[in-house]
Amino acid sequence: MNGPDKLRRGSITGQWKQLGLVGVPVSKGQKKDGTEKGPASLRDGGLVERLTDIGCDVKDYGDADFGEVNEDQCYDNVKNPRSVAQGTLKTADMVEQALRTEGHCLAIGGDHSMAIGTIMGHARVNPDMAVLWIDAHADINTPLTSDSGNIHGMPLSFLAKELDQYVPHMPGGWEDIQACISVEQIAWIGLRDVDPGERKIIEKYDMNAFSMQEVDRYGIREVLEKAIKAVDPDGDKPIHVSFDVDAMDPAHTPSTGTPVSGGLSVREMSYIAEEVADTGRLAMVDVAEVNPNLGSKQDVDNTVKSAIDIAARFFGNRRQGLCPPDYDIPVV
Amino acid sequence: MNGPDKLRRGSITGQWKQLGLVGVPVSKGQKKDGTEKGPASLRDGGLVERLTDIGCDVKDYGDADFGEVNEDQCYDNVKNPRSVAQGTLKTADMVEQALRTEGHCLAIGGDHSMAIGTIMGHARVNPDMAVLWIDAHADINTPLTSDSGNIHGMPLSFLAKELDQYVPHMPGGWEDIQACISVEQIAWIGLRDVDPGERKIIEKYDMNAFSMQEVDRYGIREVLEKAIKAVDPDGDKPIHVSFDVDAMDPAHTPSTGTPVSGGLSVREMSYIAEEVADTGRLAMVDVAEVNPNLGSKQDVDNTVKSAIDIAARFFGNRRQGLCPPDYDIPVV
């Protein structure tokens, strides 16, 4: 990009003038070390500069403190329950503060258990939010349906009120984590690896699940329209996007813990981001599951670049170009 | 995939409960060694386990015996005619037996000359079958239109009754191989390297050829609907899918003898497989042209993985997830 001036948003100028950035360095929601370095890899990759270049006034709130928990035994098969709960509560507080102060928030993880905290914090401000969960996985296993015991595969089971009967009441901070949204507020895009218990929950509650099969059948435009319509039928809800980078094809985001072939292309993910931005109702975005420990340096660089590119599109960057509203073509 | 139980098909449970597996280790239909190891590479890659996991009861009939033929001179320019004929007849017998006993069959090659035998065998059971030939190539050269003399580029010319006048009557077993389907029973998807004689045959017989140009124009959904409608207008025919892995883009299936750029994506091929499975009429699938001698180890692993993924989708695996019919969400 070259240009006579800093880029600013065109017709949507100032919409996200103020944007809070919150790091969520959690990796205990799954087994692979590295996602705790996700926030640093995105900051080092130039995230804040990219957002500033397109006209955002970014305030960085730093990272939520996940600390260290001694003696964090499994609860049944759930791994690291206290560690995740403790950081989740801090994440929720930071997100709430960022949203109340800046109006908009970008949370960078961290494994996808991060979203328990971001959605909890967001729900204190916008309890009626619409959630777009963009992921290869449904992340709605309960502790009892999950084989792996990894909390990053369960966040939606803790967040959805209707599933309370299926979720054990765990100790170590979970007393303070309460389901805060309804299954009707959730729509998935990008699914292609869904577990049997998850499938059953989707069917039982008639949830809004758009797998890659639907993307292939209807195209990304129609799927996105259907998804938004499903969770925000009147077009008046604040939107929370929870973006797991494994939603994208491993060709674009290889450095992630549970890649699945046949994902969204850079173009489709850009399209989603641009269209959601255009609603004017985007309140918050999570970027989850960047793991700089996985793959080659090139893989990590590609993953970080893809994640930053997409984040920038959610907050105003467009492939059609942007022009400051007061710009005049220089005359000879 | 994790889950509390083995996956089984949901609404289509038991449809392919019994599935016969036939290996067709032929490589003399073309010039590159390696496709004779295709069946072993797919079995070693976990094909049977994958099918079993999604609820199939697989009976492995082993490999057709292609033996050794001494003195297999060219017939005109046709290479290895006796070797191919001999194995073709054995393949046909095994396929017929598998279909009669198990009801459904998966044949794993082997170069695409394998399909002379699989369609011959299938035609003894379902002479009215609809054939979806998914390939970068039309494979309908006659021995006289082919420059290369490789039989894997000719199978449909031996199988289509209308082309009998163009096909020399060769010795060495070909006396027992008779055209058994009509040009109207065939539809191609994925074409992008079609020879002049093939083009002429397509036009002369007004055959159902869907090239990548049509996929780009109409999208995979509409092309697949048109293709199925063309060969099965009333929706009552048993379907035979002859899947050459070179139909897919070389990015996904690099270890194949005649790769051509611009192929079907993993997603489009998954879509084809899921939709054909959903017809409830799929009787048989060929998987042809996996060649583990070509490319790097990574290339071979990717090719085998893609082929197994697609085979599993033809026989019930779905991106939306699967749930056993008797499954209940565990309650606390």
Next chain:
Amino acid sequence: MNGPDKLRRGSITGQWKQLGLVGVPVSKGQKKDGTEKGPASLRDGGLVERLTDIGCDVKDYGDADFGEVNEDQCYDNVKNPRSVAQGTLKTADMVEQALRTEGHCLAIGGDHSMAIGTIMGHARVNPDMAVLWIDAHADINTPLTSDSGNIHGMPLSFLAKELDQYVPHMPGGWEDIQACISVEQIAWIGLRDVDPGERKIIEKYDMNAFSMQEVDRYGIREVLEKAIKAVDPDGDKPIHVSFDVDAMDPAHTPSTGTPVSGGLSVREMSYIAEEVADTGRLAMVDVAEVNPNLGSKQDVDNTVKSAIDIAARFFGNRRQGLCPPDYDIPVV
């Protein structure tokens, strides 16, 4: 491809029977050495043979002489203005001659500043031409809006009459380069990196800009139809395609100076070429920005192959296959 005869176009036989080839070895329109070898890399890669195989009668006019200019200081921030102007004038003369003599022309670059000369030359023959500019970039910066000063990002500002007021009158040959088309004669496809001044020009003149966002929204078929309709509403204009290989995704054309992720696929670009060929009105094609100095040998080979494949499709090659009009299927 095999076949009993040289391939020739089917229903469009002879349309480009005569085709002039002009090399434009310019690299001073940008900063990276290598594009001056673009014409040689395409010829060495078999371009002429490929065109001949599909029935074209190619006359190679050789390369425009870009010579050496001593003391080519910047004009304001515009780099190498005299070198580019000098070669541009020679390019225009050669293109004019090729078009008048052969009826159709393929120009191979060279950086995209080449198109100042090709469109100038073409405009002497067909002043009413419709221009399809297929590119990741809009290439319509003026010398005053450009940060880089690279002329390859400015060609359309020199060519469009409406922009004359914004373009300084430079010395060293630029006196003889005059804007020769209108903004209404131009449509872009593939944009995804558009500068602020460019965006402003696009909006001010309501130009026909189709970015990748539109390709993702409408699909390549609809975008191409809209683009052609915009510049050639009655279907009676000669078409000039200016194809920057960076329009394609870097996965296909990595050896280019300013790659941008999320580009056109081989399939979409093939579709564009086939459809434009089918209009029967294609007069000229530029192939710009192949840089054999960039990337690995594999990258260069892939880039050259992609460029040649696409050039061949513009001049008659089709994924459905081609058959000489007088071809008969050989009978036994």
